Amino acid sequence: MAESFAVDVQGVQKKFGSLQALDGVTLRVRSGEIYGLLGPNGAGKTTLIRSIVGLVAPDAGTVSVLGLRMPNVENLRNVGYMTQQAALYPGLSVEENVQFFAAVNGAESGVTDALKLVELDQRRKSVVTTLSGGMRQRCSLACAIVHRPKLLLLDEPTVGLDPQLRVRFWDSFREMADGGTTIVVSSHVMDEAERCQRLGLVQYGKLLAEGSPDEIRSLAGTNNLEEAFLRLAGTGAES
Ligand SMILES: Nc1ncnc2c1ncn2[C@@H]1O[C@H](COP(=O)(O)OP(=O)(O)O)[C@@H](O)[C@H]1O
Numbered sequence: 679m680a681e682s683f684a685v686d687v688q689g690v691q692k693k694f695g696s697l698q699a700l701d702g703v704t705l706r707v708r709s710g711e712i713y714g715l716l717g718p719n720g721a722g723k724t725t726l727i728r729s730i731v732g733l734v735a736p737d738a739g740t741v742s743v744l745g746l747r748m749p750n751v752e753n754l755r756n757v758g759y760m761t762q763q764a765a766l767y768p769g770l771s772v773e774e775n776v777q778f779f780a781a782v783n784g785a786e787s788g789v790t791d792a793l794k795l796v797e798l799d800q801r802r803k804s805v806v807t808t809l810s811g812g813m814r815q816r817c818s819l820a821c822a823i824v825h826r827p828k829l830l831l832l833d834e835p836t837v838g839l840d841p842q843l844r845v846r847f848w849d850s851f852r853e854m855a856d857g858g859t860t861i862v863v864s865s866h867v868m869d870e871a872e873r874c875q876r877l878g879l880v881q882y883g884k885l886l887a888e889g890s891p892d893e894i895r896s897l898a899g900t901n902n903l904e905e906a907f908l909r910l911a912g913t914g915a916e917s
């Protein structure tokens with residue numbers, strides 16, 4: 679049987695004005711894996727994630743999610759997307775925000791489970807404006823997972839979190855992946871890369887290299903992932 683891919687991106691190009699944000703990206707994410715998109719600011723990670731969701735229309739190339747060509751509004755019910763900037767309703771409570779995302783995605787239950795997973799069930803009645811930054815991020819994660827998506831896209835989900843909370847986020851990603859969810863997570867923090875099964879190194883809108891953390895290290899001939907990234911990025915990365 680053919681291996682099933684949760685995400686299949688083929689030759690995607692996207693220009694904003696004269697800027698080539700994605701320059702022919704091809705990648706496939708296997709069902710149930712945690713795939714890390716790594717690269718510096720401006721590399722094209724967010725644009726790539728948006729093209730997977732169908733929010734960015736590629737100039738060329740194709741994207742399929744769970745076997746269906748994107749964009750496809752109905753398929754979005756199978757997808758959870760945590761944006762880089764938290765997109766919560768500030769005047770609503772934690773619970774109301776999560777309920778809203780459940781309703782939009784046609785889920786009738788799951789709010790309590792999602793709040794428990796992010797350890798916010800004690801704060802479900804709190805209005806978002808009264809939450810700490812970390813709590814808001816946990817609330818955003820709950821909104822992205824409440825409808826139990828098969829594919830979860832997380833755009834730099836741990837930026838600004840303290841180390842304990844980052845570990846807790848990664849533990850919950852692991853838990854979800856063990857439950858069968860496919861996860862694509864972007865980061866520019868190399869130590870997070872260790873927690874991914876496979877990595878795609880993105881720079882200037884291109885996929886420079888792909889593989890497990892071990893494969894990336896041996897490809898670059900170094901034991902240090904950060905060093906490996908710099909070597910694979912070549913001279914252009916060092917200015
Ligand atoms: N809507 C847009 N309009 C114009 N330029 C954009 C837009 N979105 C992204 N870009 C540009 O595309 C490049 C890639 O951006 P982005 O995908 O956000 O990178 P990353 O998420 O890796 O930081 C950047 O140079 C950014 O300024």
Ligand SMILES: [Mg+2]
Pocket residue numbers: 723724725762833
């Ligand atoms: Mg980004």
